[in-house]
Amino acid sequence: MSNVPEQFTGQAAMNEADGKAYKTQPWSYTPKKWSEDDIDIKVECSGVCGSCLHTISNGWPSPTSYPCIVGHEIIGEVVRVGDNVKHLKLGQRVGVGAQAGSCLECDACKAGLQQHCSGKGGMVGSYQGKWEDGSVSQGGYADYTRVKGQLAVPIPEGLESEPTAPLLCAGVTVYAPLKRHGCGPGKKVGIVGIGGLGHLALQIASAMGAETYALSHSTSKIDDAEKLGVKRDNFIVAKDVKATVEKWSNTFDIILITAPSDNLPLDSLYFKLMAHLGSIILCALPETKLPAFYAHALVGKSLTLAGSLIGGTSEIAELFDLAAKHDIKAWTEARPMSQTTQTLRDMDAGKARYRYVLSNKKQ
Ligand SMILES: [Zn+2]
Ligand SMILES: [Zn+2]
Missing domain, CATH: 3.90.180.10 (Medium-chain alcohol dehydrogenases, catalytic domain)
Incomplete structure (x- = not known):
């Protein structure tokens, strides 16, 4: 019994x-x-x-x-x-x-x-x-x-x-796509959003051996990001889109978007930051529709726009x-x-x- x-x-x-x-x-x-x-x-x-x-x-x-x-x-x-x-x-x-x-x-x-x-x-x-x-x-x-x-x-x-x-949930939601898309030594990986998912993604990507970057709206979480394994020089305040693109274009092998937003700046920002053959991964759902499909940018750099479910x-x-x-x-x-x-x-x-x-x- x-x-x-x-x-x-x-x-x-x-x-x-x-x-x-x-x-x-x-x-x-x-x-x-x-x-x-x-x-x-x-x-x-x-x-x-x-x-x-x-x-x-x-x-x-x-x-x-x-x-x-x-x-x-x-x-x-x-x-x-x-x-x-x-x-x-x-x-x-x-x-x-x-x-x-x-x-x-x-x-x-x-x-x-x-x-x-x-x-x-x-x-x-x-x-x-x-x-x-x-x-x-x-x-x-x-x-x-x-x-x-x-x-x-x-x-x-x-x-x-x-x-x-x-x-x-949060951890495996970011681990699974990072692994699937080749996160590891020699790869530059940008994590968008430092929250429940993002703070784990930063630790996990570093543990997998990648050069890890945090993309955030402001500097308010820079000390936390450092404790999570991100070098201070790799903390990117992406608020000024033009300046960010100038400094970081063609950099990332993977950008993992952990912060759902109804106005993801895919075309104006993330596509431009990607190195060719890179993967942009959405692992959190915005409550409204995703932005339109940006074929030109995806084809131009042979990028992968990917989703991932837990x-x-x-x-x-x-x-x-x-x-x-x-x-x-x-x-x-x-x-x-x-x-x-x-x-x-x-x-x-x-x-x-x-x-x-x-x-x-x-x-
Ligand atoms: Zn969950
Ligand atoms: Zn089954």
Whole structure:
């Protein structure tokens, strides 16, 4: 017999008005019907991601279903293991990112890239996803969560939970495309935006051996960037587009855009900063349409304009190894789960430096 309760309790927005105000309250729900592919996790902590804000405030094109518990940078202890889950055992510390389920059988799933699952039902998000029994998945601002075991990644011993939790979404979201586009020694990599994603991208690109640059609106984060591994000469204030282009044109092999903006200066700025054959990567979604397609600039320098969606378990496991080796840590402030409402509001107000983590260990 397991000691896992029949109902799980989390911090939920109960309706759209509460969600828009980021107001949460304790709410208990019955988890999806148990299958032998599942595990139950006693949640230790869960990072606060931009997607959590969008979802809880009904900011995506597909409407949020309430009550809604968000949180998809989840770390906790395995407290129940299905018979078909062979790589995990009771008591093990694991992490779950933005995906809690998938078909487990298609080529993407077999490669550990479940975010691209093409099987029946596709990827099940860690919150607001649809399980095979028709229930809606609920996220990590809770005491427990139930996920497919294959979607949980063991956490290496040396990594502390709180600064590691944000690697599960923010970290892998930037790691996966950096790796795919050849980030490494001899490459010049510009990171646009120093926030939840960007502060991890700077550490990760440096750890991968690239010459790393930060592109920001102002000098306000230059000291932080230096602590994140960026030389002061590589901190670029891109506010004056003309001056920036004059100094840095044809420089970058990769520009990773982590700050979603409705007016990305692709044509006026980023295309010009790219070296030929370079890749410009969008890994965060603006709330409105992307700018028009700039064929001339892309063709002229043989550039790649690429997108990237989070990362799968194989990429998360690689990132954990890199983090253990290079001491990559999210800069986090941990707060008790009972402060979810205030924390979401502070995140929305841009106060995070650079990630909040909600923890069941804090009172
Ligand atoms: Zn996220
Ligand atoms: Zn699949």
